[in-house]
Amino acid sequence: MTTTNNNGHDSQLQSFFMTMLQEAYWSEQHLLNVLNTMMISATSKELRQAFAMHQQQTEKHVQRLEEAFGVLGAEPQAVPSVGMQGLFDDGWQVIDETEAGSANRDVALIIAAQKVEHFEMACYGSLVTLATTLGQKDIAKLLGKTLKEEKQTDAALTAIAESKINQKARKEQTVAE
Ligand SMILES: [Fe+2]
Numbered sequence: 686m687t688t689t690n691n692n693g694h695d696s697q698l699q700s701f702f703m704t705m706l707q708e709a710y711w712s713e714q715h716l717l718n719v720l721n722t723m724m725i726s727a728t729s730k731e732l733r734q735a736f737a738m739h740q741q742q743t744e745k746h747v748q749r750l751e752e753a754f755g756v757l758g759a760e761p762q763a764v765p766s767v768g769m770q771g772l773f774d775d776g777w778q779v780i781d782e783t784e785a786g787s788a789n790r791d792v793a794l795i796i797a798a799q800k801v802e803h804f805e806m807a808c809y810g811s812l813v814t815l816a817t818t819l820g821q822k823d824i825a826k827l828l829g830k831t832l833k834e835e836k837q838t839d840a841a842l843t844a845i846a847e848s849k850i851n852q853k854a855r856k857e858q859t860v861a862e
Pocket residue numbers: 713742743746805831835
């Protein structure tokens with residue numbers, strides 16, 4: 686797909702930017718369901734709350750992407766992201782492989798969720814940079830807010846892991862041995 690710039694010329698960079706937006710749109714929409722499953726599967730209240738909060742933020746992330754499409758005069762379109770699909774598959778796998786109600790389940794969920802956050806941070810970081818390059822300051826500002834929230838979520842998950850869950854999981858493993 687190609688887009689047309691203000692001068693009426695097709696730009697490969699703009700086309701690439703549009704594809705990234707479409708993949709982010711697909712990712713965020715699917716993440717809403719994935720976060721719901723992660724929330725239901727989590728053991729600790731703190732982690733369930735963190736997933737619930739990020740689910741609310743993710744709804745905003747979807748809306749911001751729709752705004753970005755609007756600025757570009759394009760219909761929002763979701764294009765599957767192979768990278769994100771792999772990370773979602775990782776998430777399902779850890780739920781299968783860990784025991785419900787265990788701290789080990791939470792450790793595995795946090796790691797799976799942080800992989801998703803880091804992937805999103807890479808995508809939004811690139812989108813903000815590309816938007817700036819293409820002179821789309823409003824889009825850069827809009828997606829910069831999302832980037833900040835992805836970073837905050839990543840930090841919050843680290844704090845939850847370090848507060849007690851990792852230690853609890855370590856004890857579970859000792860008992861099992
Ligand atoms: Fe997001």
